[in-house]
Amino acid sequence: MFIGHFGLAFAVRRAVPQVSLGTAFLAAQFLDLLWPTLLFVGGETVRIEPGATEVTPLVFESYPISHSLLMAVAWGLLVGGVYAWRHRHLVGSVAVGLLVPSHWLLDALVHVPDLPLAPGSGTLVGLGLWNSRAATLMAEVPMFVIGVWLYLRSTRALDAIGRYGLLGLVVLLALAHAANLSGPPPPSAAAIAWVGQAQWLFVLWAYWIDRHRETTLPWSRQATPA
Numbered sequence: 146m147f148i149g150h151f152g153l154a155f156a157v158r159r160a161v162p163q164v165s166l167g168t169a170f171l172a173a174q175f176l177d178l179l180w181p182t183l184l185f186v187g188g189e190t191v192r193i194e195p196g197a198t199e200v201t202p203l204v205f206e207s208y209p210i211s212h213s214l215l216m217a218v219a220w221g222l223l224v225g226g227v228y229a230w231r232h233r234h235l236v237g238s239v240a241v242g243l244l245v246p247s248h249w250l251l252d253a254l255v256h257v258p259d260l261p262l263a264p265g266s267g268t269l270v271g272l273g274l275w276n277s278r279a280a281t282l283m284a285e286v287p288m289f290v291i292g293v294w295l296y297l298r299s300t301r302a303l304d305a306i307g308r309y310g311l312l313g314l315v316v317l318l319a320l321a322h323a324a325n326l327s328g329p330p331p332p333s334a335a336a337i338a339w340v341g342q343a344q345w346l347f348v349l350w351a352y353w354i355d356r357h358r359e360t361t362l363p364w365s366r367q368a369t370p371a
């Protein structure tokens with residue numbers, strides 16, 4: 146799953162306005178932000194096999210540190226804990242902490258059974274929506290559209306960066322998703338890891354534009370997202 150995670154992050158920014166869109170992106174994509182580094186250092190492995198599923202040629206051979214349920218919960222506790230320590234905001238910390246393992250649950254919808262319950266566990270989970278391009282799109286695109294819509298409804302641009310920066314971010318996420326779905330298979334695992342690292346740019350971009358938008362929800366006018 147790709148843009149579905151971002152859709153949820155956009156929606157959480159509305160539900161808990163204290164959480165910056167950048168922080169929501171970081172939490173919702175934390176497992177996928179960790180994974181490229183683990184590919185580089187050799188801890189986790191991926192194989193390219195065109196036709197493996199209708200949607201992706203990637204075969205996730207082993208990724209227990211980034212993508213097991215147990216570790217997803219542990220990473221959630223860590224990220225939520227850091228947020229609590231820095232911002233002393235209970236609801237924000239819980240939202241951020243839950244967003245991290247939400248990634249695992251959403252991945253479990255689309256992945257074929259390759260998601261371990263815990264490091265070393267032989268039980269692999271995945272409902273396999275990736276076997277159908279149409280089913281994948283039907284699951285992810287509405288999540289993204291609704292999330293962006295909720296974000297638009299609850300914030301207002303303060304300037305051109307807030308307006309066009311957001312537009313650019315949404316368009317780029319949609320294009321990246323389209324490229325994932327219909328582009329040629331990546332040339333190597335190293336290439337996958339490099340492209341994966343580029344996702345940090347989305348996080349930085351989200352922090353940037355979120356500072357150029359203000360929350361318009363009446364119950365949180367004073368809240369400064371962080």
Ligand SMILES: [Zn+2]
Nearest residue numbers: 176177248252
């Ligand atoms: Zn993932």
